[in-house]
Amino acid sequence: MLRSRETPHDLIDLLPPLERKAYDIISSKSREGGITQIELWRILGIDSKEGSKIVLKLMRRGLVVRKEIETNGRKSYVLTLPGHLLNKEDLPTLVNINLIEEIPCFTCSLLSVCVSSEESLWMTCPKMSEYISRIRK
Numbered sequence: 718m719l720r721s722r723e724t725p726h727d728l729i730d731l732l733p734p735l736e737r738k739a740y741d742i743i744s745s746k747s748r749e750g751g752i753t754q755i756e757l758w759r760i761l762g763i764d765s766k767e768g769s770k771i772v773l774k775l776m777r778r779g780l781v782v783r784k785e786i787e788t789n790g791r792k793s794y795v796l797t798l799p800g801h802l803l804n805k806e807d808l809p810t811l812v813n814i815n816l817i818e819e820i821p822c823f824t825c826s827l828l829s830v831c832v833s834s835e836e837s838l839w840m841t842c843p844k845m846s847e848y849i850s851r852i853r854k
């Protein structure tokens with residue numbers, strides 16, 4: 718959760734080194750569908766106990782999300798940035814997908830941080846300002 722005057726970027730910058738490394742790895746894989754927890758722990762060279770703690774901390778801060786998947790009858794977890802969780806198939810069919818696709822928040826890695834903040838961060842967001850200017854033309 719953000720404190721007054723903190724921006725979502727501050728939250729990421731303040732992460733301890735290993736959490737920051739985990740966040741960066743998840744971020745780099747997020748658009749391709751994410752990374753499994755086991756693969757993340759392998760890349761970081763840590764065990765599941767330490768890896769679970771890191772993932773939970775990132776989730777509590779709203780920086781990553783975890784989705785359960787099942788492969789060959791075995792459950793595992795895939796990690797992505799919050800803004801990459803939505804698929805087109807998940808959206809209602811009665812809305813104009815073309816307009817929605819362009820809203821910057823849907824692909825923004827800071828969506829959960831923005832939503833959980835007590836500040837109205839979207840009001841000062843350059844990406845949102847640019848989007849609103851574009852659709853008003």
Ligand code: SF4
Pocket residue numbers: 821822823825826827828829831838839840842843844845
């Ligand atoms: S308002 Fe939307 S685009 Fe801007 S930082 Fe927040 S989630 Fe990202």
